[in-house]
Amino acid sequence: MPETTAATRRYSYLGPAGTFTEAALRQVPEAAGQEWQPVANIGEALNDVVTGFSDAAMIAIENSIDGGVAVAQDALATIPDLRIVGEYLVPVRFVLVARPGTRLEDISVIAAHPVAYGQCRAWLDDQLPRHRHLPTTSNVQAAADLFGDAGVDAAIAPPGIEQHYDVRVLAEGIAENPDAVTRFVLVSRTGPVGQPSGADKTSLIVELPEDRAGTLLELLEQFATRGVNLTLLASRPIGDRMGRYRFVIDAEGHVLDERVADALLGVKRFSPKVVFLGSYPRADRVAATTYDVHDDDRFREARDWLRGIISGVSDDA
Numbered sequence: 001m002p003e004t005t006a007a008t009r010r011y012s013y014l015g016p017a018g019t020f021t022e023a024a025l026r027q028v029p030e031a032a033g034q035e036w037q038p039v040a041n042i043g044e045a046l047n048d049v050v051t052g053f054s055d056a057a058m059i060a061i062e063n064s065i066d067g068g069v070a071v072a073q074d075a076l077a078t079i080p081d082l083r084i085v086g087e088y089l090v091p092v093r094f095v096l097v098a099r100p101g102t103r104l105e106d107i108s109v110i111a112a113h114p115v116a117y118g119q120c121r122a123w124l125d126d127q128l129p130r131h132r133h134l135p136t137t138s139n140v141q142a143a144a145d146l147f148g149d150a151g152v153d154a155a156i157a158p159p160g161i162e163q164h165y166d167v168r169v170l171a172e173g174i175a176e177n178p179d180a181v182t183r184f185v186l187v188s189r190t191g192p193v194g195q196p197s198g199a200d201k202t203s204l205i206v207e208l209p210e211d212r213a214g215t216l217l218e219l220l221e222q223f224a225t226r227g228v229n230l231t232l233l234a235s236r237p238i239g240d241r242m243g244r245y246r247f248v249i250d251a252e253g254h255v256l257d258e259r260v261a262d263a264l265l266g267v268k269r270f271s272p273k274v275v276f277l278g279s280y281p282r283a284d285r286v287a288a289t290t291y292d293v294h295d296d297d298r299f300r301e302a303r304d305w306l307r308g309i310i311s312g313v314s315d316d317a
Contacts (some may be wrong), residue, residue, distance in 0.1 A: 011031050011037065012037045022280075041071075044058055050189070057187050058088075059184065064180055065092075065100070073248050094158065094174050096174055097143055100166065102170070108130070109132050111135075114135050117156060119176055119180060136155075140285045146167060156174070194280070199285045204275060209211070216247075222266035223267075227291055228249070230251050230252075235248075246273075
């Protein structure tokens with residue numbers, strides 16, 4: 001596969017053009033004017049990064065309604081040398097579209113991405129109780145399927161899809177929750193960690209050392225005792241046998257924050273396998289709430305105090 005030149009960067013994203021993933025990529029200032037590579041799935045996007053075909057990939061990782069994107073979480077847990085370098089939020093809206101001339105009462109088969117279909121199911125059951133769902137790989141691909149030979153009558157697609165395809169919008173705002181948001185992350189190859197922005201998030205994936213009562217509590221205590229709040233705690237099966245899980249964790253703060261660094265050291269001592277996914281600016285720019293006892297200076301003062309005891313200079317409190 002060809003490498004990108006120094007002058008041009010390539011970004012892979014779930015295509016075709018018009019997807020929510022593309023909308024997330026449009027939020028990346030440095031991606032403007034660069035080469036964008038549409039791909040068919042998350043695995044292909046991350047493989048582009050691993051092989052060097054692309055410099056970074058934009059992938060969906062969490063939805064406010066459906067929770068974590070399992071295929072993304074599992075891929076990040078098992079593919080080495082990847083780092084999350086940015087986070088982006090995209091409001092999720094859906095419209096029902098069809099070929100020109102199609103009426104609502106003519107619809108029998110509806111193409112839709114499974115997540116989109118789940119969020120619009122209530123409206124569909126009310127308006128089209130006899131419909132049949134045909135799953136697609138993306139919300140834009142659903143509209144493209146209207147012009148194929150799969151017998152699709154209508155599609156659930158993002159607003160603005162009529163700019164890409166000759167379709168008629170039959171209904172707007174069909175999602176059950178108007179406040180739905182999808183969280184996307186920009187993933188690149190492993191590199192130096194960026195400096196804290198003041199409103200950051202640190203992501204990692206952790207396996208428990210053994211299956212016994214209280215082990216998960218011990219993991220969580222690594223963060224709690226350092227005053228590190230978690231914004232995400234999700235479990236995913238490891239897959240080697242029943243009952244074995246890894247935990248996807250998002251923590252407030254940056255790995256260069258003393259409290260977060262100390263927590264990660266505790267996690268690493270505790271767990272046989274820790275995958276550090278990155279420290280990066282939060283999309284909502286909300287700074288972590290900390291208390292004086294967990295301030296960076298307190299951690300430094302404690303280390304200096306211990307060094308003084310060891311060196312015999314001072315043992316004063």
